[in-house]
Every structure is written in C-alpha cells, then in structure tokens.
Amino acid sequence: MREITTIVTTAGRPDDVSMALAAFACKKLKISFEPRKKRSVRKISQEMQAHVIVAGKNRYDYYAFEASEPFFFHPNSAAFRLKRVARGETDPFLEAMQLNAGDSVLDCTLGLAADAMLAAYTVGESGRVIGLEANPNVAFIVERGMQTYDTSELPLTDCMRQIEVIQTEAVTYLKSLPDSAFDVVYMDPMFEEIIEEATNFEALRFAGEHLALTDDWINEARRVAKKRVVLKAHFRSEWFEQYGFQQLTRVTAKFHYGVLKA
Structure with missing residues (x-):
C-alpha cells in the first residue's frame, strides 16, 4: 500500500x-x-x-484518510469558558495551572487550543503561551484558524492571536529547551478511554496524533517546568499514580487534572 x-x-x-x-x-x-x-x-x-x-x-x-467527518477550527468550549472566567468564576484547568500574569506556558498537546486560550487570558500580554502540535495538518488548521477566525468577542480574539503554534512532537521540543524554560508545562494526551459525551473532539481524535505518556516525556517536562507540570487525563487513568501526580478529583467529571510541583 x-x-x-x-x-x-x-x-x-x-x-x-x-x-x-x-x-x-x-x-x-x-x-x-x-x-x-x-x-x-x-x-x-x-x-x-x-x-x-x-x-x-x-x-x-x-x-483525514477514511474519516467520515472533517476537522476544522472553532473556538468551541473556550468561548463560554472565557466568559465565565471573565465574570470571576473558577475553571478546573486554571485551578490546576495556578497561573499568574506574566507566566510562560508550554502546552504540549495543543489540539483545538481551548485550554491554551484560557492560559493566554490569565497570563496576559506580558506572558507567553506556546502550543505544540505533532500533526502538521492539524497544526496548520488550528494556527490559521486562530489567526483568522472572524469574531468580535473579547477577550476571545486577543487570546487566540496571542498563542504561538509550533509543529513538532512534544518530547523532541522539550529536549531542545534549557532547564526551567517555562513556568508551567501542560499535557493533555488523547484519553486512553473514549468519553462518549465528547463528540466535538471526535474529528480531532481521528485526525490528530495519538501519543501516550512516557518516562522520557515526564522527565523532560519536569526539567523544563519552573513551577509545575499539569496533566489532564481520564479519571481512571493509571498515569496519575504511575508518575506521582497529585490527582485533583472532581466527583461529576470524567477527566481529572494532576499536578507535579517542581
């Protein structure tokens, strides 16, 4: 073939x-x-x-070859999550990240960039958010989408424009960085178990790269993170215990965040 x-x-x-x-x-x-x-x-x-x-x-x-539905960029959940945060409400992602204005964030698994947008909003113009995407086609679609998506909604537009997209595999990029290069390193690999309700990610699941956590990935993330490493995974994931993450449990949620402090 x-x-x-x-x-x-x-x-x-x-x-x-x-x-x-x-x-x-x-x-x-x-x-x-x-x-x-x-x-x-x-x-x-x-x-x-x-x-x-x-x-x-x-x-x-x-x-993607043999996919039934297309992958395309849309702010998705980021729009209403940003509105809630702007009103002073909490967001589980931001609670795990503990970001401050001016912080630098490395998102190892950019996807549709919803989490990266919240990070960009929180760190502000003085901060920096870089998103890594291993698949070149997905990286292209998301980068162009964030630069050109037609919206007058603020702060959504500013957050999208602030994110830097780099097409590369996470471990390769991490290894190129010096120690403590970013305040927070974030990773959201494809879940080991499919969450049925997450239909809006179905096209991305088909189009994107499926990368599992490895010792190398965790070790490099810990080396590069100045403050903490944050993991998002299925609530039953063995990764939390395997790699020593403090699992932030949420009773009604099917995914949890885990924290490794530097």
Missing part, C-alpha cells in the same frame, strides 16, 4: 478567495493541489490515497 500523503483541493464551486486559500495551504505545507472536478472529497481521497485539506470560502476543512 502506498504512503498516505496530503493534498489540497477547493470547495465544490471555488471562487478567487478559496483558490487563494488553497494556494496558501500548498505553499505553507509544501504539498500539491488537486482540482475538485465535481468529485466528492471522499472520492478524491480514495483516488489519491491521501488526506485532503479543503479550502472553502471562510475556513479550511481537514479530512
């Missing part, structure tokens, strides 16, 4: 905007363009044996 590549195409009826977006994606990802020619995305994917990025009028859709 030939290697699965990635190609770019347009929506069914491309205009100048979608053609320009397609050209940008091809240049940025160094991949080729495939004219739509009235074919379905599924047909193009099967014929080319490829993942497909579709440049539409307002956004990119990413169809």
Whole structure:
C-alpha cells in the first residue's frame, strides 16, 4: 500500500478567495493541489490515497484518510469558558495551572487550543503561551484558524492571536529547551478511554496524533517546568499514580487534572 500523503483541493464551486486559500495551504505545507472536478472529497481521497485539506470560502476543512467527518477550527468550549472566567468564576484547568500574569506556558498537546486560550487570558500580554502540535495538518488548521477566525468577542480574539503554534512532537521540543524554560508545562494526551459525551473532539481524535505518556516525556517536562507540570487525563487513568501526580478529583467529571510541583 502506498504512503498516505496530503493534498489540497477547493470547495465544490471555488471562487478567487478559496483558490487563494488553497494556494496558501500548498505553499505553507509544501504539498500539491488537486482540482475538485465535481468529485466528492471522499472520492478524491480514495483516488489519491491521501488526506485532503479543503479550502472553502471562510475556513479550511481537514479530512483525514477514511474519516467520515472533517476537522476544522472553532473556538468551541473556550468561548463560554472565557466568559465565565471573565465574570470571576473558577475553571478546573486554571485551578490546576495556578497561573499568574506574566507566566510562560508550554502546552504540549495543543489540539483545538481551548485550554491554551484560557492560559493566554490569565497570563496576559506580558506572558507567553506556546502550543505544540505533532500533526502538521492539524497544526496548520488550528494556527490559521486562530489567526483568522472572524469574531468580535473579547477577550476571545486577543487570546487566540496571542498563542504561538509550533509543529513538532512534544518530547523532541522539550529536549531542545534549557532547564526551567517555562513556568508551567501542560499535557493533555488523547484519553486512553473514549468519553462518549465528547463528540466535538471526535474529528480531532481521528485526525490528530495519538501519543501516550512516557518516562522520557515526564522527565523532560519536569526539567523544563519552573513551577509545575499539569496533566489532564481520564479519571481512571493509571498515569496519575504511575508518575506521582497529585490527582485533583472532581466527583461529576470524567477527566481529572494532576499536578507535579517542581
């Protein structure tokens, strides 16, 4: 079987905007363009044996090979979580992170960047948030989405624009850093158990990389974190005990946060 590549195409009826977006994606990802020619995305994917990025009028859709639904950027839960935090309400993620204005945060598993947006809001303009994404297609979709998503909602827009996206695997990047390079290192690997209610992450689960925690990852995170390492995992995960995290239990939640203090 030939290697699965990635190609770019347009929506069914491309205009100048979608053609320009397609050209940008091809240049940025160094991949080729495939004219739509009235074919379905599924047909193009099967014929080319490829993942497909579709440049539409307002956004990119990413169809991982044999996926039934596309992955695309949307602020998702970040919008209402930010509104609650701005009103002075608590958020379990921020309680675990214990961030201050001016802090630096390394999000090892960016995904849709909802947690990174809350981190950016909390650390403010004087702080720094870097998000790592191993899959180049997902990194591209999320980075472009955060830079161009059309919203007048504040503080959501500012938070999205503040996050720096780096396409790389977490351990590789951590090993390139000096000791105590970030105040907080955060990791949210794909859950070992599927949470049925989390349907909005289904496309990401299919499109993204599935990375398990390793001794190397934890050791490097501890070396790089000045204040703490924070883990998000299924409430039954063995990772909390295995790696010595203080598990912050929540009775009604199916995922918990764990903390390793530096």
